Amino acid sequence: MPATKPPAPPADSAAAPRYRWLADELLQTIERGSFADNQALPSERELAETYEVSRDTVRKAVRYLEERGVLYSDHGRGTFVEPSIVRNMSRFLDSFSVDTAARGGLPGQKVLAIEPAAASMAVAGLLGLRPGEALLRIKRTRLINGQPVGLQDALLPASIGQGIDRAALEAAGSLYRLLQEKGIVPAEAIENLTAAAADSEDAELLGVPRGTPLLVCERVTLSERREPIEYCLMKYVPSYRYSTRINRHSNAL
Amino acid sequence: MPATKPPAPPADSAAAPRYRWLADELLQTIERGSFADNQALPSERELAETYEVSRDTVRKAVRYLEERGVLYSDHGRGTFVEPSIVRNMSRFLDSFSVDTAARGGLPGQKVLAIEPAAASMAVAGLLGLRPGEALLRIKRTRLINGQPVGLQDALLPASIGQGIDRAALEAAGSLYRLLQEKGIVPAEAIENLTAAAADSEDAELLGVPRGTPLLVCERVTLSERREPIEYCLMKYVPSYRYSTRINRHSNAL
DNA sequence: TAGTGGTCTAGACCACTCG
DNA sequence: GAGTGGTCTAGACCACTAG
Numbered sequence: 001m002p003a004t005k006p007p008a009p010p011a012d013s014a015a016a017p018r019y020r021w022l023a024d025e026l027l028q029t030i031e032r033g034s035f036a037d038n039q040a041l042p043s044e045r046e047l048a049e050t051y052e053v054s055r056d057t058v059r060k061a062v063r064y065l066e067e068r069g070v071l072y073s074d075h076g077r078g079t080f081v082e083p084s085i086v087r088n089m090s091r092f093l094d095s096f097s098v099d100t101a102a103r104g105g106l107p108g109q110k111v112l113a114i115e116p117a118a119a120s121m122a123v124a125g126l127l128g129l130r131p132g133e134a135l136l137r138i139k140r141t142r143l144i145n146g147q148p149v150g151l152q153d154a155l156l157p158a159s160i161g162q163g164i165d166r167a168a169l170e171a172a173g174s175l176y177r178l179l180q181e182k183g184i185v186p187a188e189a190i191e192n193l194t195a196a197a198a199d200s201e202d203a204e205l206l207g208v209p210r211g212t213p214l215l216v217c218e219r220v221t222l223s224e225r226r227e228p229i230e231y232c233l234m235k236y237v238p239s240y241r242y243s244t245r246i247n248r249h250s251n252a253l
Numbered sequence: 254m255p256a257t258k259p260p261a262p263p264a265d266s267a268a269a270p271r272y273r274w275l276a277d278e279l280l281q282t283i284e285r286g287s288f289a290d291n292q293a294l295p296s297e298r299e300l301a302e303t304y305e306v307s308r309d310t311v312r313k314a315v316r317y318l319e320e321r322g323v324l325y326s327d328h329g330r331g332t333f334v335e336p337s338i339v340r341n342m343s344r345f346l347d348s349f350s351v352d353t354a355a356r357g358g359l360p361g362q363k364v365l366a367i368e369p370a371a372a373s374m375a376v377a378g379l380l381g382l383r384p385g386e387a388l389l390r391i392k393r394t395r396l397i398n399g400q401p402v403g404l405q406d407a408l409l410p411a412s413i414g415q416g417i418d419r420a421a422l423e424a425a426g427s428l429y430r431l432l433q434e435k436g437i438v439p440a441e442a443i444e445n446l447t448a449a450a451a452d453s454e455d456a457e458l459l460g461v462p463r464g465t466p467l468l469v470c471e472r473v474t475l476s477e478r479r480e481p482i483e484y485c486l487m488k489y490v491p492s493y494r495y496s497t498r499i500n501r502h503s504n505a506l
Numbered sequence: 507t508a509g510t511g512g513t514c515t516a517g518a519c520c521a522c523t524c525g
Numbered sequence: 526g527a528g529t530g531g532t533c534t535a536g537a538c539c540a541c542t543a544g
Contacts, residue, residue: 017513038479043529054515059530072441074477076522076529083479085379089443126338188325190342193495195448195466213448213466224327226291226336242446244497270532296510307534312511329510329541 018053019060025051026061027070030081037083041071044079069245089245095176096142096152108143109173111166112205116158123155126220127228136161138175141205148206150236160184160229179229187224193217193242196235206237213238271306272313278304279314280323283334290336294324297332322498342498348429349395349405361396362426364419365458369411376408379473380481389414391428394458401459403489413437413482432482440477446470446495449488459490466491 016024026041035041044062048055062079065071069086073079081087100107117137124131135155142150154175156164164178172178176186196216203210215236221229236242269277279294288294297315301308315332318324322339326332334340353360370390377384388408395403407428409417417431425431429439449469456463468489474482489495 019513045529056516057514060513062530072479073530074523075531076524078523078529080479083475085473086441086443086475086479188339188498188500190339191497191499193446193468193497194491194493195468195489196491197466211464213450215446215448215468220338222336222339226325226333226339236448238447238449240447244444244446245441246444247441272532298510309535310533313532315511326511327542328512329543331510331542 019057019064022047022051022053022057022061023064026065030070035081037081039081040078041080086245089243095174096150097174097177100144105144106146107173108146109170110141110143110148111169112139112141114138114164114166114169117155119155123231126231127155127157129157134158136164138164138169144240148237149240150234151202151205152232152234154230154232156230157228175230184229185224186221186229188226189219189221191217191219198235202235206235208237215240215242217242272310272317275300275304275306275310275314276317279318283323288334290334292334293331294333339498342496348427349403350427350430353397358397359399360426361399362423363394363396363401364422365392365394367391367417367419367422370408372408376484379484380408380410382410387411389417391417391422397493401490402493403487404455404458405485405487407483407485409483410481428483437482438477439474439482441479442472442474444470444472451488455488459488461490468493468495470495 026047029035041047042050044055044058047058051058062071062073066073069082069089071079072082096109097107115137117135119127119129119131119133119135121131123129123135124133127135129135134157136158138152138154138156138161140152140154141148142152160179163182164175169175169178172181179186194216195213198206198208198210198212198214200210202208202214203212206212206214215238217234217236219230219232219234221232223229279300282288294300295303297308297311300311304311315324315326319326322335322342324332325335349362350360368390370388372380372382372384372386372388374384376382376388377386380388382388387410389411391405391407391409391414393405393407394401395405413432416435417428421431422428425434432439447469448466451459451461451463451465451467453463455461455467456465459465459467468491470487470489472483472485472487474485476482
């Protein structure tokens with residue numbers, strides 16, 4: 001029996017599901033460097049025995065880590081550790097603040113305007129409103145380490161923007177955090193990216209010459225109930241990079 | 254017994270797993286318009302009975318459709334149809350040709366160069382090679398309905414590029430299709446996006462003025478075995494749009 | 507409280523990969 | 526052929542949401 005590492009059966013009391021606990025366990029093992037890139041993990045049956053869970057629970061844990069870009073598995077071969085380029089590439093919906101912090105930057109914001117607005121036809125369509133309905137507009141510059149890197153112009157249905165003011169937003173530091181405190185949880189978003197030249201307003205706010213190419217991202221965010229929460233138009237300076245991970249997978253579970 | 258729609262138990266012979274068959278079945282029902290946006294599906298237990306499969310198989314099918322942006326489920330509430338804005342937003346790794354066709358455009362390409370090259374330090378790092386190792390460089394303009402919309406400059410390890418020439422590429426219409434015929438299957442990719450101004454070469458090839466803002470996308474594609482297949486630098490004209498779907502599943506804030 | 511999805515189990519068999 | 530992941534089942538209980 002290995003004395004140093006008792007496999008530690010899951011705590012049967014607390015809130016975390018077993019497969020999640022296992023996933024954490026495996027993740028820590030990997031991050032501790034016990035497995036090289038592309039190295040095979042023990043087989044599912046073996047892991048099930050070691051950690052004293054059912055094979056199905058092991059599969060859930062593995063699948064969880066696959067979604068997060070930590071593991072991948074191949075039919076008759078085994079389960080492997082994703083190469084480090086792929087690992088920790090989140091592919092989830094983070095707020096600017098969380099994302100920036102994860103990259104080792106200090107996120108910040110400067111609130112330019114919080115004001116009522118009326119829905120245009122285009123925005124009404126996206127937010128499921130009628131043209132002219134009341135919106136709250138929040139315009140900010142986003143900063144990394146004090147430097148402006150992006151402009152965000154968000155439009156929320158008035159019902160959702162209710163009670164949001166400059167003070168609250170600056171205190172929360174993140175619009176998503178503020179919404180979450182109100183029980184509105186962003187669950188999904190669709191995004192659309194292009195490039196465009198900075199107009200004179202963009203240029204001034206971002207401190208770049210007019211005509212500078214910007215990464216333009218439109219986003220519609222939906223709640224858990226799939227009610228539109230926000231339409232946001234974002235423009236980023238060329239030094240800002242947007243990363244994703246995509247997988248082909250016609251397979252699933 | 255409903256006469257019009259016999260629930261049809263799965264064909265027990267052919268190649269498709271049962272949950273996949275169920276998923277297709279459900280997808281067709283949805284696309285036929287039998288369910289409105291955000292409408293609840295029958296419960297898992299009910300579906301299991303109707304389609305004569307186990308509840309777990311139903312759950313796998315639902316999971317499969319969740320990944321594809323067709324369904325979402327909420328704990329105590331039920332399983333629902335994603336609103337149409339979200340549905341069919343693929344989030345998978347398609348070749349330019351497949352993606353363009355899916356958007357209703359006619360994809361095309363003009364091969365500018367296929368030539369040997371040597372790995373720079375930067376590219377060597379990404380492709381897991383040593384600087385100076387042999388590469389195949391494939392430079393193309395990509396067309397939609399005959400109009401140039403993007404420039405792709407791909408670098409493949411010589412071992413993978415082996416045997417690729419202009420004729421083969423033009424015949425296949427797509428690099429991915431050509432690789433697939435050779436048994437090399439792209440499984441995953443990581444991407445990095447920014448904006449940049451068109452230099453004079455870009456401008457000429459894309460038929461836009463110098464300085465036009467372009468959407469720049471770097472991509473590293475990995476095989477099923479997670480061997481680097483390709484590093485590709487892509488530059489797209491502002492009219493081209495890059496779409497994604499992101500979800501915020503069960504991660505911590 | 508009734509109904510829903512979420513977790514977990516134990517066991518069986520299939521499909522694939524590789525020596 | 527031995528070992529791996531993939532599919533499927535049947536049943537149990539928990540956690541959440543609603544009327």
